[in-house]
C-alpha cells in the first residue's frame with residue numbers, strides 16, 4: 186500500500202518538535218507495541234538529535250508479550266532505555282518516571298554538584314498519529330493535582346502538566362508522521378489504525394492480515410474462522426469467511442468488501458488475541474541483509 190503524506194505537513198510537524206526541543210530535558214518517544222519499529226518516524230534521530238530519550242511501547246495490552254520483551258531488549262542493546270505501558274488503563278506509568286530519573290541521573294547530579302537546586306524533569310511526548318499520545322497525557326494529568334502555570338522564560342502559551350513531584354510534561358505532543366517506502370510498513374500501520382480507513386484499500390489489507398495470521402497465529406485463525414491457511418485462490422478464503430459471517434450482497438453473493446472489513450475489525454478489536462506485527466528476529470535479519 187502506498188500512501189503519501191504531504192511533505193509540507195511533515196516539515197511543519199517536524200519544525201514544531203524542533204522548536205520545543207530546547208524546553209525539555211527528555212523526549213518520550215511513543216511507539217505502538219504491536220509495531221515498535223514500523224511506528225517510529227524514520228527521521229526521529231535527526232529531529233531530536235542528542236536529546237535524552239525514553240522509548241515507550243504503548244498499547245502493550247494489545248501486543249504479543251514475548252515480542253514486547255524482545256523489543257525492549259533490542260532498544261536497550263542499542264543504548265536507548267525502553268519501557269512498555271498501557272495508557273488506556275494506566276499500567277506501567279511508574280516505569281516512565283523511574284526510567285526518566287535514571288536516564289537523567291548524571292545530569293542532575295552534576296547540577297546538584299554545581300549548587301543548582303534540583304527541579305522537576307521536563308518532558309515532551311512525540312509519536313505518530315493514533316499511537317496514544319493524548320491518552321497518555323490525559324492519564325498522567327489525571328494523576329496530578331493541578332496543571333502548572335506558564336513558566337518564566339519559556340513561550341507564554343506553553344502549558345505544563347505536573348506528573349507527581351518529579352516530572353513536568355508539555356501538554357501538547359509532537360506529531361511525527363510515519364514515512365515508508367516499504368509497502369509492508371504501510372499495511373502494518375493501516376491494520377493497527379495509524380492510517381485513516383478512507384485511504385486504505387480494505388481488501389488488500391485483509392489479504393495481508395490473513396496471510397500474516399496464517400504465518401504467525403494459525404491456531405487463532407482456526408478458532409475464529411475455521412481455517413488455518415489461506416487458499417492459493419484468495420477468493421476461496423474470502424468466500425469461506427464471508428459465508429461464515431453472513432456477508433452477502435442483495436443478490437446473495439459474497440460481499441468481499443464487507444468480509445474484508447470484518448477481518449480487519451476483528452484484528453483491531455482483538456478477536457484474534459494479542460498480536461505483534463513487527464517480529465524482532467525477522468526484522469533484524471532483514472536489516473542485516
Ligand SMILES: Nc1nc2c(ncn2[C@@H]2O[C@H](COP(=O)(O)OP(=O)(O)OP(=O)(O)O)[C@@H](O)[C@H]2O)c(=O)[nH]1
Nearest residue numbers: 243244245271272273313314315316317318319320
Ligand atoms: N488498548 C489500548 N488502546 C489505547 C492505548 N493508548 C491509547 N489507546 C487508544 O488508541 C486510540 C488513539 O489514542 P490517542 O490518545 O487519541 O492517540 P494520539 O496519539 O493522541 O492520536 P492523534 O492525536 O491522532 O495524533 C484511542 O482509541 C485510544 O483509546 C493503550 O495503551 N491500549
Ligand SMILES: [Mg+2]
Nearest residue numbers: 315318319320
Ligand atoms: Mg491526540
